[in-house]
Amino acid sequence: MKNLLSELEIKDFQQDLIGWFQKEQRILPWRENSDPYRVWVSEVMLQQTRVDTVIPYFLNFMEKFPDPAALANADEEQVMKAWEGLGYYSRVRNLQAAVREVHESYDGIVPADPDKFGELKGVGPYTKGAVMSIAYNIPEPAVDGNVMRVMSRILLIEEDIAKPKTRKLFDTAIREVIAKDNPSDFNQALMELGALICTPSSPSCLLCPVRDHCQAFEEGRQKDLPIKSKKKKQKSLLLAAAVLTDSEGNFWIHKRPSEGLLANLWEFPNCETVSETMTQKAELELFLHKEYGALMELETIEGIIQHVFSHLIWNITLFAGKVERIENGAGLVKVTEEEMKAYAFPVSHQKIYQLYLDGQKK
Numbered sequence: 001m002k003n004l005l006s007e008l009e010i011k012d013f014q015q016d017l018i019g020w021f022q023k024e025q026r027i028l029p030w031r032e033n034s035d036p037y038r039v040w041v042s043e044v045m046l047q048q049t050r051v052d053t054v055i056p057y058f059l060n061f062m063e064k065f066p067d068p069a070a071l072a073n074a075d076e077e078q079v080m081k082a083w084e085g086l087g088y089y090s091r092v093r094n095l096q097a098a099v100r101e102v103h104e105s106y107d108g109i110v111p112a113d114p115d116k117f118g119e120l121k122g123v124g125p126y127t128k129g130a131v132m133s134i135a136y137n138i139p140e141p142a143v144d145g146n147v148m149r150v151m152s153r154i155l156l157i158e159e160d161i162a163k164p165k166t167r168k169l170f171d172t173a174i175r176e177v178i179a180k181d182n183p184s185d186f187n188q189a190l191m192e193l194g195a196l197i198c199t200p201s202s203p204s205c206l207l208c209p210v211r212d213h214c215q216a217f218e219e220g221r222q223k224d225l226p227i228k229s230k231k232k233k234q235k236s237l238l239l240a241a242a243v244l245t246d247s248e249g250n251f252w253i254h255k256r257p258s259e260g261l262l263a264n265l266w267e268f269p270n271c272e273t274v275s276e277t278m279t280q281k282a283e284l285e286l287f288l289h290k291e292y293g294a295l296m297e298l299e300t301i302e303g304i305i306q307h308v309f310s311h312l313i314w315n316i317t318l319f320a321g322k323v324e325r326i327e328n329g330a331g332l333v334k335v336t337e338e339e340m341k342a343y344a345f346p347v348s349h350q351k352i353y354q355l356y357l358d359g360q361k362k
Contacts, residue, residue, distance in 0.1 A: 008155065013213045014179040014186060020209030021189030026051075026196075029058055034184070036110035036135035037068050037099075043130045044095050044122075047144075048088055051195065057086055068110070071096055072103035080264060080344035087347065089262060094122025112136045125171065130187065139183040141174035143167055146194030147187075152226035153198060153216035161226045236313040240284040241270035241349075243356040244296060244321045244332075251340055252323060252332040261309075266343040268352055269294075269332060270316065280317050293327030302359040307348035318352055320359065 025031070028051065030042035041061060045054045061082050065071040071079065076096065083092040098120035102110055110131070111117050118128040129142030148161045148170050155173060159166040179186040197204045205217050216222040244252040253266050271287040273280045281298055288294040302318040326332055335343070345353070 008177065008213060010177050013154075013177065013210055016210050016213070017189045017193065018179060018182060018185045021185055021192055024196075025188070025192055029055060029062075031188075034135045036112075036131055038062065039135045040110060040127070040131045041095070043127055043134075044091050045086060047091060047126075049086055053086070057083070068099045068103050068108045072100040072108075076264070077342070077344065081342060084344040085347055085350070089265060089346075091122065093264070097121040098123060110135070112138070114138060114140055125167075133178075133183040133187045135184075137182070137184050139175075139178045139180045141171050141178060142187045142191070143170045143174060144191070146198075147174070147190050149200065149226050150190055150194045150198045153203070153222050154210065154214050156215035156219070156221070156225070158225070158227055160229050162229045162231075232311070234308070234311055234313050236315065238273050238280075239270050239314055239316045240273050240280040240319065241268050241316050241352055242284060242288060242296075242298060242319045242321045243268050243302075243352065244288075244294070244323050244326075246323045246334075250334045250336055252326060252334055253340065253343065254332055261312075262346045265346050265349075267345060267349045273317075281319060284319060288321075292330040292332050293325070294323060294330075294332075295325040296321040296323045303355045305348060305351045305355060307351070314348060316348065316352065318355055320356060 028042075030038050032038075042054070042058055045058055045061075064078070064082050065074055074096070076093075079092060079096055080089065083089060086092075101120055102108060106116075112132070112135075114128055114132045117123060117132060118125070123131075126142055126144050129140040132138040132140040133142055145161070148167070151157065151170055151173055152159075152161065157166075157169065157173075159169060161167075161170075174190075193208070193210070197208050201223070203222050205211055205214070205222060208214065208217075211217055214222065216225050246252075252269065254269050256262050256265050256267055258264055269288060269292065271284060271291075273283045275283050278286070281301075285296075285298055288296065298319045298321040300319075302320055305314075305316045305318065307314045307316065326334070
């Protein structure tokens, strides 16, 4: 590590970075104060989600659940509905579970001890470092993709950032260079620099406040870093889904399992279609009959929706159907159009519903 840091004037680097941040930082709602609960919620939302997307979600979430007690005591369906559309739903389930522990074990006060906070459900090294440093000014590193990109260029680190062991290398580096007297601004400045200046493909080096400290810039290699191995190719699945209604205009929806992808979210009944001898319509009809005892007539195809996950691509063919009978207790819930607004659906099934509504207008 000493070799990596040998070219870096740490004090000057800290001053240039923090000075820039204090002048140029964006005005964001979670920066209004350093309340650890607000910081925590914002950091969980910001993982794998763009700042512009997060802002309205954060404001709405804070209005509904303004403190740990409110979130701890909230019904999970309400919490999931407030998160609807942000994706990676295990984040909010873990957040609520952890906040409940804070409420019960720490009198609703987020512990200012990195070890205790790090033991809470869903709190990984990055979240621990971000909340401890920003809210409590504790010099803990907060290493995410932005920070690894920035520091790989500053220190000319050529290790593959997709490997878990490389994160430890950056963690050690940040512990060495973090401003012990102002870790809050230091960590936020690194994140801000990665978001605004030291971007992935076209870094704005001429605007960079720490360009004079950057070894990659000095060698003209800033666009070569960071080094990251490619992900495995996404698996593609073909599915069929049905928006089922009855003669009174009610809808039939299904709750996904409590574990796995999109756990506990609501959806329109659907299945993967794999048969080489049956049509998708026939395969879906057979599934609905076997799974739910459904008697219905599926109408013409409404359209096809593609939804892309990090590891998976769903290609969903949509059908509409009029229900004659559904077996009670089979797993489908009957709701009115108004009642359905209270249920949290993943983006793919929000798209399905919108496509269905568009088809009804024609």
